[in-house]
Amino acid sequence: MDLKLTPQMEAFREEVRGFLAAHRDHYAGGVAGSRPREAALEWQRLLIEQGYAARTIPKAYGGYGAEPDILKTRIIAEEFTRAGAPRGFANQGISMLVPTLLEVGSEEQKTRWIGPTLRGEVVWCQGYSEPGAGSDLASLQTKAVEDGEDFIISGSKIWTSTAAQADMIFCLVRTEPDAAKHDGISYILFPMTTPGIEVRPLKTMTGSAEFNEVFFTDVRVPQSAVVGGRGRGWFVANATLKHERGMLGDPNATEARLHSLIELMKTERVDGERLIDNPVMCDRLMQLQARVMAMKFNGLRLLTASMTGEPAGMAGLVVKLQGCELNHQIAALAIDALGELGVLYEDGPHLRAKGSWQWNYMFDLGLIIGGGTAQIQKNIIAERGLALPREPKLASV
Amino acid sequence: MDFSITPDQRLMQESLARTLADVSGLERVRRFAGDPADKGADVYAALADFGLTGLIIPEEYGGLGLGLLGAALAAEALGAAVAPGPFLGACVLAPLALRLAGSKAQQGEWLPKIAAGQVVAGVAIAEQVAGARDGAGVTASGGKLTGKALFVTDALIADLFIVADQAGGLHLVRGDAAGLTRSAMISIDLTRPLGEVVFAATPAEPLDGGDGALAALRDAGWTLLAADTLGAAQVMIDKAVDYAKERRQFGRVIGSFQAVKHMCAEMIAELEPCRSLVWYAAYAFDDAPDEASLTAAHAKAHTSEVGRFIARTATEVHGGMGITDLLGLHFWFKRIGLNRQLLGGPERVRRLAAQIQGLTA
Structure with missing residues (x-):
């Protein structure tokens, strides 16, 4: 245990801090959004140029081309959080497709897609889940039938976030109907403007449509758009699902949310008493703070493991389960501490934090379910982590 | 930046675990727990031989000079083995008090004897940390102590x-x-005897370190109790998982049922982050003093909550066997139970955690 940083790393931290201070004008107004606007695209280009986004992606593919250095990546994350500056884009194209292409994509696919994706010029959506294939993703039925040089794709996908804004989709389809369940799937890329695609917004309990349903009717896609080989799609997708799960339990984001909750409880008053002075509420806050700390230090442990190349083991397997639940609990306490005010949702004179606590509480329940449900996570922890036997397969139910 | 245990530290912990397996297996623990006359002298002698009594005592006084992280790793191994006899007070808090607040003469007189295992020191700080009950409390006046x-x-x-x-x-x-x-106070945990001490104008020497030393004893105590629970809870999970892989019902091992499997997953998902929290609290005690009190408080309170969940869940995974004396799982259950209450239960410690960081008055 030695958490001190070397002088070189401290200097790097100063460099990031200096950059953020000098460029406050670029991001002060907020630049995020699922369909990047011009200001956001410019910010992203600047970040790539500085090496604060797409840091380890080779220059040839439009990245910054640095050697992987987890510590610097972490310093960047910490300083951006501290400054309240938006990080580089973290959409599904960047966090899931790009690593996949780097791992198994053809040279042509890498050259064509990685650069524009990193710069935010091409927005992707992910076509994995189907109405009949959720936790049992490998049972997916969207079929791709060979027709000359092409596939003809029919079926439907669900939980497709940003499908309405996306230019492209990376999609799992069944290309080998006679092969075993996991061996008949291919990972394929095609434009969302291809004839035969219909996108229907899927409104959730938050009141907005964070997801979509996507319907494919005889969508013609060239076979050359398959990534990683025909019938290899399950393995290609699995390589990147772990990136998604890591992203869903990010302790930096959780810590930032806890700070907002503490501020809320220090400033809001009921009957003249600060919310934090209510012993029950304070006790709940301290319980959550301990959990946030534990996950933060767990993150440092994972960081060390990845720096030394040791397997992260159990400490890594629990992140999605614990991180998503913790975010949800933080939002729950904010609502409870606010009391009646906690139920307000539409803009008005009494609304706090733009209703974001309720929104988070509802949306985060979706994150507990999405990306591998809590129950699937427990199966993974038990089977891969504790070597407990799998549930015996039944012939039919 | 290195958030991990060094190979030397790991080696020390594994070596201690082997020593404990040799001198203090479950049968030895049972004898200690069942016989008030058994003082565990053989176990203590072996632990002194290992160096445990001098773990945090500076080398000039015959100790190993380790930091609190070393002591926490030892506490984890002791909790895992439900080791009987002195450690927290005798081997860590008492020498720490002398180290932080004792005069050169006091250190020179006592630290070598403690390190050699010749002197066992009891520690009486419960009232100042966990609160005074039943009229307890000690007052000092003119070099004499009075109270209980x-x-x-x-x-x-x-x-x-x-x-x-x-x-x-x-x-x-x-x-x-x-x-x-x-006089004795008999708790659920018979592996670590506690007692009541009454002082009637009893001569005492002051240790002049003041409030800072008491707070440090509290922080170290919280961290080591958390570490003890960490070790004990990990063993309870290991035993539950092993049992779930062997025990068959309905023609299958019970660990293949999701109802049982998920209990195991929930236990380890709760405990694994505690490991990092305990390591950090122990590290902070020596190397990040500004964070030491808060992280110690959270380590104590949170690991206690997780420990209780694991103690009952691991027992449940064992079914009826879990509650029998024969299986002996209850030694770990009770160890975790004592760690939870000693030096303040989670609610009290969390109230202090809010005060420590200035959130509440």
Whole structure:
């Protein structure tokens, strides 16, 4: 245990801090959004140029081309959080497709897609889940039938976030109907403007449509758009699902949310008493703070493991389960501490934090379910982590 | 930046675990727990031989000079083995009090004897940390102590006591001092005897370190109790998982049922982050003093909550066998139960955690 940083790393931290201070004008107004606007695209280009986004992606593919250095990546994350500056884009194209292409994509696919994706010029959506294939993703039925040089794709996908804004989709389809369940799937890329695609917004309990349903009717896609080989799609997708799960339990984001909750409880008053002075509420806050700390230090442990190349083991397997639940609990306490005010949702004179606590509480329940449900996570922890036997397969139910 | 245990630290922990397996297997623990006359002298001698008694004592006084992280790793191994006899007070808090608040003369007189395992020191700080009950509390006046202290570690066998008075001052009292009487307090956990010590104008020497030393004892105590629970809870999970892989019902091992499998997954998902929290609290004690009190409080309170969940869940995974004396799982259950309450239960510690960081008055 030695958490001190070397002088070189401290200097790097100063460099990031200096950059953020000098460029406050670029991001002060907020630049995020699922369909990047011009200001956001410019910010992203600047970040790539500085090496604060797409840091380890080779220059040839439009990245910054640095050697992987987890510590610097972490310093960047910490300083951006501290400054309240938006990080580089973290959409599904960047966090899931790009690593996949780097791992198994053809040279042509890498050259064509990685650069524009990193710069935010091409927005992707992910076509994995189907109405009949959720936790049992490998049972997916969207079929791709060979027709000359092409596939003809029919079926439907669900939980497709940003499908309405996306230019492209990376999609799992069944290309080998006679092969075993996991061996008949291919990972394929095609434009969302291809004839035969219909996108229907899927409104959730938050009141907005964070997801979509996507319907494919005889969508013609060239076979050359398959990534990683025909019938290899399950393995290609699995390589990147772990990136998604890591992203869903990010302790930096959780810590930032806890700070907002503490501020809320220090400033809001009921009957003249600060919310934090209510012993029950304070006790709940301290319980959550301990959990946030534990996950933060767990993150440092994972960081060390990845720096030394040791397997992260159990400490890594629990992140999605614990991180998503913790975010949800933080939002729950904010609502409870606010009391009646906690139920307000539409803009008005009494609304706090733009209703974001309720929104988070509802949306985060979706994150507990999405990306591998809590129950699937427990199966993974038990089977891969504790070597407990799998549930015996039944012939039919 | 390195958030991990060094190979040397791991080696020390594994070597201690082997020593404990040799000298203090479950049968030895049972004998200790079942016989009040058994003082565990053989176990303590072996642990002194290992160096445990001098773990945090500077080398100039015959110790190993380790930091609190070393002590926490030892506590984890002791909790895992439900090891009987002195450790928290005798091997860590008492020498720490002397190190932080003792004069050169006091250090020179006692630290070598403690390191050599010749002197067992009891620690009486419960009232100042967990609150005073049943009229307990000690006052100091004119070099004499009066009053009573509860939940004193190793009270019946101690040769020496470190005592906190109501003003937060620390004192050193010889076990044979005039007006000192002791009696046992029998808790659920028979592996670590506690007692009540009454002082009637008992001569004492002040340890002049003041409030800072008492707070440090509290932080170290919280961290080590958390580490003990960490070790004990991990063993309970290991035993539950092993049992779930062997025990068959309905023609299958019960670990293949998701109802059982998920209990196991929930236990380890809760415990694994505690490991990082305990490591950090112990590290902070020596290397990041600004964060030490808060992280110690959270380590204590949170690991106690997780420990309780694991103690009952691991017992449930064992079915009816889990609650039998024969299986002996209850030694770990009770160890975790004592760790939770000693030096303050989670609710009290969390209230202090809010005060420590200035969130509440």
